[in-house]
Amino acid sequence: MTYDSPHAHVPGPVFEADQLVKEYDDGRVPALRGITLRIEDGEFVSIIGPSGCGKSTLLNMLGALDRPTSGSLKFKGTSIPDLADPAKYRGQEVGFIFQAFHLLPTFTVEENVQIPMFELPWSRAQRKKRAGELLDAVGLSHRLGHLPTKLSGGERQRAAIARSLANEPGVLLADEPTGNLDSQNAVQIMDLLCRLQTEHRITLLLVSHDLHVASHANRIIRMKDGLIVSESRPGDVTHSPQA
Amino acid sequence: MNFLTIVIRSLWRRPVRTSLTLVGISIGIAAVITLVGLASGYEKSVVRQLDVIGIDVIVSNMEGGMMPKAFDESMKAEIAKLPDTEKVTTVLMQMLSVEDAPMMMVSGREWEGFTWDQLEVEEGRMPKDASEKAVVIGRLAAEVLKKKVGDTVQIETDEFQVVGIVDGQSVVENGAIILALPLFQEVSGYQGKVNFIDIKVPKNTDSGRITALCEKIEALFPEVRAVKAGEVVGTSQGFRIARAMSWSTSLLAIIVGVLGVMNTMLMTVFERTHEIGILLALGWKRRRIVFLVLCESAILGLLGGMVGVILGAGALKILELTPTIRGMLEPDLSGGLVIQAICIAVGVGVVSGLYPAWRSSRLTPSLALQG
Ligand SMILES: Nc1ncnc2c1ncn2[C@@H]1O[C@H](COP(=O)(O)OP(=O)(O)O)[C@@H](O)[C@H]1O
Ligand SMILES: [Mg+2]
Numbered sequence: 001m002t003y004d005s006p007h008a009h010v011p012g013p014v015f016e017a018d019q020l021v022k023e024y025d026d027g028r029v030p031a032l033r034g035i036t037l038r039i040e041d042g043e044f045v046s047i048i049g050p051s052g053c054g055k056s057t058l059l060n061m062l063g064a065l066d067r068p069t070s071g072s073l074k075f076k077g078t079s080i081p082d083l084a085d086p087a088k089y090r091g092q093e094v095g096f097i098f099q100a101f102h103l104l105p106t107f108t109v110e111e112n113v114q115i116p117m118f119e120l121p122w123s124r125a126q127r128k129k130r131a132g133e134l135l136d137a138v139g140l141s142h143r144l145g146h147l148p149t150k151l152s153g154g155e156r157q158r159a160a161i162a163r164s165l166a167n168e169p170g171v172l173l174a175d176e177p178t179g180n181l182d183s184q185n186a187v188q189i190m191d192l193l194c195r196l197q198t199e200h201r202i203t204l205l206l207v208s209h210d211l212h213v214a215s216h217a218n219r220i221i222r223m224k225d226g227l228i229v230s231e232s233r234p235g236d237v238t239h240s241p242q243a
Numbered sequence: 244m245n246f247l248t249i250v251i252r253s254l255w256r257r258p259v260r261t262s263l264t265l266v267g268i269s270i271g272i273a274a275v276i277t278l279v280g281l282a283s284g285y286e287k288s289v290v291r292q293l294d295v296i297g298i299d300v301i302v303s304n305m306e307g308g309m310m311p312k313a314f315d316e317s318m319k320a321e322i323a324k325l326p327d328t329e330k331v332t333t334v335l336m337q338m339l340s341v342e343d344a345p346m347m348m349v350s351g352r353e354w355e356g357f358t359w360d361q362l363e364v365e366e367g368r369m370p371k372d373a374s375e376k377a378v379v380i381g382r383l384a385a386e387v388l389k390k391k392v393g394d395t396v397q398i399e400t401d402e403f404q405v406v407g408i409v410d411g412q413s414v415v416e417n418g419a420i421i422l423a424l425p426l427f428q429e430v431s432g433y434q435g436k437v438n439f440i441d442i443k444v445p446k447n448t449d450s451g452r453i454t455a456l457c458e459k460i461e462a463l464f465p466e467v468r469a470v471k472a473g474e475v476v477g478t479s480q481g482f483r484i485a486r487a488m489s490w491s492t493s494l495l496a497i498i499v500g501v502l503g504v505m506n507t508m509l510m511t512v513f514e515r516t517h518e519i520g521i522l523l524a525l526g527w528k529r530r531r532i533v534f535l536v537l538c539e540s541a542i543l544g545l546l547g548g549m550v551g552v553i554l555g556a557g558a559l560k561i562l563e564l565t566p567t568i569r570g571m572l573e574p575d576l577s578g579g580l581v582i583q584a585i586c587i588a589v590g591v592g593v594v595s596g597l598y599p600a601w602r603s604s605r606l607t608p609s610l611a612l613q614g
Contacts, residue, residue: 060608065523066609066610091527096525
């Protein structure tokens with residue numbers, strides 16, 4: 001199976017899940033118990049729910065970081081578990097942002113941003129230039145040569161965001177991106193993500209257990225015990241999306 | 244930054260472990276260099292000796308291991324009658340412990356035979372005749388035995404006067420004690436026996452005729468082998484055993500090296516599960532991760548090989564100076580052996596990286612990220 005190249009316009013949803021189930025430890029831990037959802041192109045969707053309800057698991061399935069146990073999961077009409085080249089999908093269609101940043105500790109900020117570019121036929125100079133531009137866009141151009149350990153949490157997440165955009169993905173999957181940050185840095189990171197989402201018309205899926213963070217989205221999906229329990233659109237009714 | 248930077252950065256990250264692994268591989272490679280270098284040095288020294296003396300064919304009984312079994316010297320007269328034998332001479336050669344030297348080549352040579360010709364007297368003189376109770380010694384042997392002209396040297400149960408110190412233009416000759424055949428036959432208890440007949444053929448005799456000569460000799464005397472000088476090293480059992488022993492000992496050292504690198508690479512892969520998870524999440528193909536691990540282990544091998552060659556070369560140099568080896572052979576570190584050793588080291592690296600690389604490519608990205 002194949003899928004279309006980045007930014008090719010395919011009518012219909014970006015993601016489509018139907019009765020998606022994921023069980024760990026031979027079925028003893030049901031993390032997702034039948035998720036059905038649709039995510040449209042360019043949407044900003046928050047997934048919210050208590051710790052352990054399966055948010056990260058869902059994001060991992062969407063990002064082809066793991067395989068579902070059953071059910072169907074499609075990206076632009078192509079089954080994600082059946083992708084011919086999942087590495088290409090992870091590297092070029094989606095970008096990941098994690099709560100723990102997941103920067104490589106022995107590489108400088110600039111080098112970290114270059115890591116995803118190694119699967120592209122780019123020259124060393126092209127990689128360097130692109131990394132510089134990306135770090136500039138997240139306000140880290142003064143930190144290019146620093147190791148991640150020398151950065152504050154907010155700066156590390158900026159670096160990770162720059163890295164997630166390295167190959168111009170159409171989708172960003174952000175798993176609690178502000179979970180390790182203080183409130184001031186959290187606000188800045190959310191501003192940055194919102195700005196990037198509108199500027200690049202990226203489909204953004206943001207997992208959080210913080211309602212305040214989640215309410216930046218166009219749509220909020222609530223999960224509990226591996227199931228979606230409700231959906232709301234904060235802009236539609238009220239600032240409190242409580243159903 | 245390029246791919247190699249990534250490889251080197253990972254190795255550099257654990258300097259202690261990387262260096263310990265390097266020590267492991269380099270000891271293995273140093274063993275290869277030393278043992279094989281000694282064996283091939285031995286071969287080369289002998290070839291050179293034959294060449295300097297001008298021996299074209301050697302007749303001997305090859306079964307005796309390092310020193311062939313003795314046979315009756317009367318064989319010489321028969322061989323000398325054959326065509327294409329310009330000069331024929333007999334030698335009785337033994338490896339003996341002489342005074343403080345544990346192993347010394349003692350060569351009893353037929354008086355006036357051509358094997359005396361290339362010896363140049365550096366000090367003193369040659370023996371007056373076959374009955375003078377005298378020896379000449381090569382200059383390395385003189386150093387090892389700490390003898391000057393006029394001293395005496397004890398061989399087996401008898402004493403001989405050192406009348407000259409000679410340069411025989413090859414390590415083997417210079418490390419030997421040389422005396423007239425009958426004297427040596429008597430002290431060694433090999434009266435009437437020799438273990439080599441050396442033949443010189445007329446200049447420009449073609450190789451086919453020399454082969455024919457060898458065949459004739461072997462037909463006449465089935466108990467001996469006649470071998471062209473250039474083929475001695477290839478056919479002699481002694482050389483073959485030496486070579487096989489040096490390689491098989493080396494093989495053990497190499498296996499130890501493989502286990503060391505494999506252990507290191509496995510630990511590296513286990514420790515870096517999380518990092519590999521990140522690389523997978525960032526779109527790195529499994530193939531590239533396998534390649535990363537293999538490159539790391541290959542570079543470990545390459546570096547270990549280079550260090551090993553240096554260590555081995557050092558060991559050979561030291562051996563060259565030890566009295567036992569000195570004068571017996573010239574340790575040989577050829578370019579070919581260096582290349583071979585480094586290829587082996589890189590091979591060791593790659594082979595040891597295969598399993599860890601395969602392990603790393605089996606990881607599920609989400610689980611690797613959690614762990
Ligand atoms: N690798 C795993 N093995 C076993 N159980 C897991 C694994 N990963 C997650 N789980 C379980 O699956 C459930 C959902 O986890 P997760 O998706 O991480 O929740 P959330 O991100 O919403 O906090 C939890 O009960 C968790 O313990
Ligand atoms: Mg989670």
